[in-house]
Amino acid sequence: MRRLALPLLASLAALAAPTLAQAGLLPPLPSLDETGSLDDGDTGANWYLRGTGGVSLPASPSLRPYAVPGVTTTGEDLHAGWAVGGAIGYQWGWLRSDISLDYLGRRNFSERFAGVCGTGCNGTLKGEFSAVPMLANFYYDIGTWKGITPYLGAGLGVAHLQWDDLKCSGPCSAASGEGHWRFAWQVGAGVSYAVSEKVSLDADYRLLDLGKAGAGSMSGGNVAASTIWDNELRISLRYKLN
Numbered sequence: 683m684r685r686l687a688l689p690l691l692a693s694l695a696a697l698a699a700p701t702l703a704q705a706g707l708l709p710p711l712p713s714l715d716e717t718g719s720l721d722d723g724d725t726g727a728n729w730y731l732r733g734t735g736g737v738s739l740p741a742s743p744s745l746r747p748y749a750v751p752g753v754t755t756t757g758e759d760l761h762a763g764w765a766v767g768g769a770i771g772y773q774w775g776w777l778r779s780d781i782s783l784d785y786l787g788r789r790n791f792s793e794r795f796a797g798v799c800g801t802g803c804n805g806t807l808k809g810e811f812s813a814v815p816m817l818a819n820f821y822y823d824i825g826t827w828k829g830i831t832p833y834l835g836a837g838l839g840v841a842h843l844q845w846d847d848l849k850c851s852g853p854c855s856a857a858s859g860e861g862h863w864r865f866a867w868q869v870g871a872g873v874s875y876a877v878s879e880k881v882s883l884d885a886d887y888r889l890l891d892l893g894k895a896g897a898g899s900m901s902g903g904n905v906a907a908s909t910i911w912d913n914e915l916r917i918s919l920r921y922k923l924n
Contacts, residue, residue: 728773729923730780732884736916738763738786756794763789765914769819773922778821782837786813786912788846809848809859813892813912815841815866829876835886841866843910845897857897864893874920884918 741760764787771780788810796804817839824832845859872886890912 730771730773730778730920731923732769732771732780732782732918732920734765734767734769734782734784734916734918736765736888736914738765738789739913739915741911741913754796756796758793759791760910761790763787765912765916771819776823776825778823778833780819780821782815782817782819784815784817786815788812806851807848807857808850809857809897810846811843811859811897813841813843813910815839815868815890815892817866817868819868823874826876831874831876833872833874833886835868835870835872835888837868839866840864841890841892843892848897860897866893867891872916880922882920884916884920886916886918888912888914888916890914 740762765784766787767782767784769780769782771778773779789812790808790810792806792808794804794806817837819835819837821833821835824834840863842861842863844861847859848857850857868888868890870886870888872884874882874884876882892910892912894909
């Protein structure tokens with residue numbers, strides 16, 4: 683008897699709750715359609731296109747002119763640059779994936795160095811480089827609140843770095859520029875805003891590792907670059923195709 687009574691009482695309470703709420707005896711039931719609540723984002727599956735533009739922040743990679751024995755770097759400057767790109771991807775629920783192709787415009791680089799022979803070995807290398815990274819990216823949408831979706835991202839791929847001719851003031855000759863393909867990867871985070879059902883606006887930060895690459899060759903040896911990190915602030919538009 684007791685086993686039958688408990689389910690019966692639960693059913694009666696469920697039926698009586700709306701009536702009591704209408705009579706003012708109980709507080710109103712919460713709305714499941716409240717716009718300020720956190721949900722799981724877009725649960726549909728869609729192909730999309732993404733166009734991106736951004737800036738590359740100043741950084742400090744290092745070059746080493748092998749033609750000068752025993753040199754040490756005393757300072758280097760990689761100036762700010764710009765970047766554009768595009769991608770095609772697919773979204774299913776809270777997960778997105780796309781293939782991206784970007785172009786990082788030419789950036790001015792300079793490095794000051796000193797050698798073991800004293801002030802006579804001091805000099806400066808100057809040049810420019812550009813890069814074309816191609817990456818497979820994955821993004822995790824954390825949740826959506828009033829159309830705003832924070833997300834995390836990561837990607838793997840390759841990048842082609844192209845150095846222009848390097849100029850040298852000091853005990854070294856000019857170096858002819860070189861281009862190389864290298865392994866590349868990125869991690870980042872951002873927020874997305876749903877402008878409409880098909881269009882979203884993204885703002886994100888990306889840390890891009892462009893790998894190690896030779897910058898050029900001199901008559902006495904090569905000029906090698908350490909790992910080049912690219913810190914980017916980007917704005918993107920995503921358009922759903924279906």
